[in-house]
Amino acid sequence: MLGTGLIGTFYTMSLHGLRSRDKVVNVFSRSEERVKKFASDYNIAKWSTNMLEVINDPEVDVVVVGLPNNLHKEAIFAACDAGKAVLCTKPLARNADEAWEILQKVRETGVFHGYLEDLVYTPKHLKAHASVENGAIGKVLWVRSREAHPGPHSDWFWTPDISGGGAILDLGCHCIEIGRSFIGKNIRPVEVVCWADTQVKPIAAEDHAIGLVRYANGAIGQFEVSWCFRGGMELKDEVAGVDGSIRMDNFLRTGFEMFSAPGKKGYVAEKAETETGWIFPVGDEVHELGYNDMFADMFNAMENDKKPLEDFYDGYVVNAVMDACYKSAKTKKWEAVELKEWNGLEDVEPLTAFVDYDKDHYLVKEEVLPDGRKKVILKVKTSGEIIQKVTNV
Numbered sequence: 001m002l003g004t005g006l007i008g009t010f011y012t013m014s015l016h017g018l019r020s021r022d023k024v025v026n027v028f029s030r031s032e033e034r035v036k037k038f039a040s041d042y043n044i045a046k047w048s049t050n051m052l053e054v055i056n057d058p059e060v061d062v063v064v065v066g067l068p069n070n071l072h073k074e075a076i077f078a079a080c081d082a083g084k085a086v087l088c089t090k091p092l093a094r095n096a097d098e099a100w101e102i103l104q105k106v107r108e109t110g111v112f113h114g115y116l117e118d119l120v121y122t123p124k125h126l127k128a129h130a131s132v133e134n135g136a137i138g139k140v141l142w143v144r145s146r147e148a149h150p151g152p153h154s155d156w157f158w159t160p161d162i163s164g165g166g167a168i169l170d171l172g173c174h175c176i177e178i179g180r181s182f183i184g185k186n187i188r189p190v191e192v193v194c195w196a197d198t199q200v201k202p203i204a205a206e207d208h209a210i211g212l213v214r215y216a217n218g219a220i221g222q223f224e225v226s227w228c229f230r231g232g233m234e235l236k237d238e239v240a241g242v243d244g245s246i247r248m249d250n251f252l253r254t255g256f257e258m259f260s261a262p263g264k265k266g267y268v269a270e271k272a273e274t275e276t277g278w279i280f281p282v283g284d285e286v287h288e289l290g291y292n293d294m295f296a297d298m299f300n301a302m303e304n305d306k307k308p309l310e311d312f313y314d315g316y317v318v319n320a321v322m323d324a325c326y327k328s329a330k331t332k333k334w335e336a337v338e339l340k341e342w343n344g345l346e347d348v349e350p351l352t353a354f355v356d357y358d359k360d361h362y363l364v365k366e367e368v369l370p371d372g373r374k375k376v377i378l379k380v381k382t383s384g385e386i387i388q389k390v391t392n393v
């Protein structure tokens, strides 16, 4: 385990689980005091302040990268050189060029690689995704994914040279992959338009952004990210299909609400702003954030010589979409998503699918009005005229 910060903690909690057979055998952190405490808290036999020593430990089969974004490449390269499987947190890199270099390195060295995009493994996402795949809501037209909170917990996130960017890079990477997951990872993201601004915080990066990603079949992925949202951490997704829709709260408002006048005393949930009054704990945070199913998929894939649901190619595509977002935020225009390699479909059918009403008409829609009448809106096939039929008058 490389890193003993917030994500190193969640990952270790998940890996050790209740009675897990997976084990963190060695842990790296730059601070001796912190790494010793971490090893003791999570019953990890070995620790080091030397990253290479941990990676090269013969007992280590898999390197998990939970370090600041500027260190992902260095850590992954070292894991590749040691011939170890490597799992990296999000975002894969600070930009698509760096992600591409990483992708080439894992391919050249032939190591197993997994992209730890936990939010496409949340229990709600997995269930919703399976329903979408089964055709429960028809073809997906629009996905909205929102992650917003009062800002990250460490200095390096706020320094673009280290992090690579602001809220887009930190949170947009999740939302973009959630959109891709529902729309179809074999459908090419073609272009983006994005607004980004530094509304509140005294920083060089954006603290708030909204973007649209247009896919080759006409579907739209919408993301909303903020580092200045007050009240905790929102993780909300909505999916609209031709035949149905889904909406999910993965965090904050999950149906668990507590009022505490004296205060809960201590940690409530990630990015919670208060422990008094109305608070929103999360039942099993590690599970509800997707970490358990994510690591299960990674290790099952590794053991069965398969690709995990998310690998470094996915991380690369997400970085490429984010690069286009940064460009669009500057030019205020739609900008192409530039991919050096596209592994998905080349020709896709547009989403448009006219529904026959009868041999002469297409159905536009039908609706029962407040007075009980039913209206059917139709398009005449020959003339293209839009007409309505009213029944039950």
Ligand SMILES: NC(=O)c1ccc[n+]([C@@H]2O[C@H](COP(=O)([O-])OP(=O)(O)OC[C@H]3O[C@@H](n4cnc5c(N)ncnc54)[C@H](O)[C@@H]3O)[C@@H](O)[C@H]2O)c1
Pocket (backbone or CB within 6 Å): 002, 003, 004, 005, 006, 007, 008, 029, 030, 031, 066, 067, 068, 069, 071, 089, 090, 091, 116, 117, 118, 153, 154, 156, 170
């Ligand atoms: N849901 C998620 O998937 C999720 C959530 C949070 C963070 N992350 C990602 O995890 C990574 C780490 O984020 P975090 O929240 O754990 O950060 P953090 O600040 O809590 O921890 C960072 C860790 O890296 C170490 N570190 C910092 N600077 C270093 C340096 N110069 N050299 C060596 N080690 C250094 C720190 O000591 C600490 O162990 C980031 O890439 C972040 O985007 C992912």
